[in-house]
Amino acid sequence: MLFLDRSTRTENMSCESKKYFQIKMIIDKCKTVLILSSIVCTFGVLISLHKLLSHDVRLVKPFSPIPAGLYGTYLEPFIEESPPQAKKPDKARDAEAVVSLNAALEMKKIGKADKALKLFQHAFALSPKHADILNHYGEFLEETKKDVVKADQLYTLALTNYPDHTGALMNRQRTASIVENLDREMLRKIDEKRDTLLSIPENNAALCRAKKEAYFQHIYHTVAIEGNTMTLQQTRSILETRIAVAGKSVAEHNEILGLDAAMKYINQTLLYRLRDITMGDILEIHKRVLGHVDPVEGGQFRRTQVYVGGHIPPGPSEIQKLMTQFLEWLNSEDALELHPVRYAALAHYKLVYIHPFIDGNGRTSRLLMNLLLMQAGYPPVIIAKQHRHLYYQHLQTANEGDVRPFVRFIAQCTERTLNLYLWATSEYSPNIPAIGHPHILTGEGFEEELF
Numbered sequence: 001m002l003f004l005d006r007s008t009r010t011e012n013m014s015c016e017s018k019k020y021f022q023i024k025m026i027i028d029k030c031k032t033v034l035i036l037s038s039i040v041c042t043f044g045v046l047i048s049l050h051k052l053l054s055h056d057v058r059l060v061k062p063f064s065p066i067p068a069g070l071y072g073t074y075l076e077p078f079i080e081e082s083p084p085q086a087k088k089p090d091k092a093r094d095a096e097a098v099v100s101l102n103a104a105l106e107m108k109k110i111g112k113a114d115k116a117l118k119l120f121q122h123a124f125a126l127s128p129k130h131a132d133i134l135n136h137y138g139e140f141l142e143e144t145k146k147d148v149v150k151a152d153q154l155y156t157l158a159l160t161n162y163p164d165h166t167g168a169l170m171n172r173q174r175t176a177s178i179v180e181n182l183d184r185e186m187l188r189k190i191d192e193k194r195d196t197l198l199s200i201p202e203n204n205a206a207l208c209r210a211k212k213e214a215y216f217q218h219i220y221h222t223v224a225i226e227g228n229t230m231t232l233q234q235t236r237s238i239l240e241t242r243i244a245v246a247g248k249s250v251a252e253h254n255e256i257l258g259l260d261a262a263m264k265y266i267n268q269t270l271l272y273r274l275r276d277i278t279m280g281d282i283l284e285i286h287k288r289v290l291g292h293v294d295p296v297e298g299g300q301f302r303r304t305q306v307y308v309g310g311h312i313p314p315g316p317s318e319i320q321k322l323m324t325q326f327l328e329w330l331n332s333e334d335a336l337e338l339h340p341v342r343y344a345a346l347a348h349y350k351l352v353y354i355h356p357f358i359d360g361n362g363r364t365s366r367l368l369m370n371l372l373l374m375q376a377g378y379p380p381v382i383i384a385k386q387h388r389h390l391y392y393q394h395l396q397t398a399n400e401g402d403v404r405p406f407v408r409f410i411a412q413c414t415e416r417t418l419n420l421y422l423w424a425t426s427e428y429s430p431n432i433p434a435i436g437h438p439h440i441l442t443g444e445g446f447e448e449e450l451f
Helices: 002-054 091-109 113-126 131-145 148-161 166-198 205-225 232-241 250-270 279-290 316-330 340-354 361-375 385-399 404-424
Strands: none
Touching: 091 113, 091 131, 113 131, 131 148, 131 166, 148 166, 148 404, 166 340, 166 404, 205 232, 205 250, 205 361, 205 385, 205 404, 232 250, 250 279, 250 361, 279 316, 279 361, 316 340, 340 361, 340 385, 340 404, 385 404
């Protein structure tokens, strides 16, 4: 009996020991899992902080474009126009263009640059996609006008149509880095002006007045690009008083009120937000642009095919997929690492290329572009109605394969808008005395067409 009792005690102790070790192993495993989880979470937080801090675009003080005293929420459509459709290839025209090219080369050889330029322009007008014409014309501009940027554009266009063209390929390899450096220097100067503008106190009286004037000018020029006939004074009156202008259509009033509503929505809802831009954000912007007159189409993707001059946008069945891809790019690290002006201009082009809405695509794209610029500290870009032809020309050039002229055009508009602010607050702009010109937005020196 004593032996059995002692054996039973031993078994009980053995069982208790096993249970103890099992419990200890479970606790040790839990501790290990908790430690590993803590380490993983810590790394995750550190990586997230690193990504957040590495993107200066999101942390720059946003530029609020709306001065005090402009309130109200109104909501409308537009008929978008584009460059005329490109002419079909014509053998007779091509032959005439080649004759003009040969004559131009002969004039160039004997030193008659003015006659050569006119002949090159004539050849280019007759056959704008002929690789030899593009290449020789580019060489002429580079040698006689020292215009590397336009020459590089012509070489790129030649390679877009004929990728194996030896002359254009060699020239393009030589000019590409030169043009890139010129573009970077242009963007650096724009950044200096932006930093000067951001250094001005928010409550500065001159800045407040400049914001108010620039806001009116932005809306006036934006709707005028679409064909609105309101003057700047009439636009100002509508925004300040909400009183209708005699002799003007309801549609023209609603275009102004719609853009005003969209700008205020951006300023109040999206401008200071750090998270990604969503599909809903773009639809909400469009809803305010178009929805005042057509609430059915406002904030809705189109369900039919549209035609925009020489550009045929993707079919309605592709829009959802393309917009998803567009937003993935818009919020990607690669896109956010671009210079803010390049990033905003490319976002504008990509959205207007998809043309996701039945109407209001141009204004919605420009509003998205300005949202991205304002988040990076730039004022909303004013594209003057006088440069409408350049705006559409560069969009067409981008459709043909070279988006850089469009990006360059937006950069120039950005700088001119900054000039407007710095001139109005002149004590902060000692380095730009020549800006005090009545036509800051439309004066000389703006990029012109190739011919």
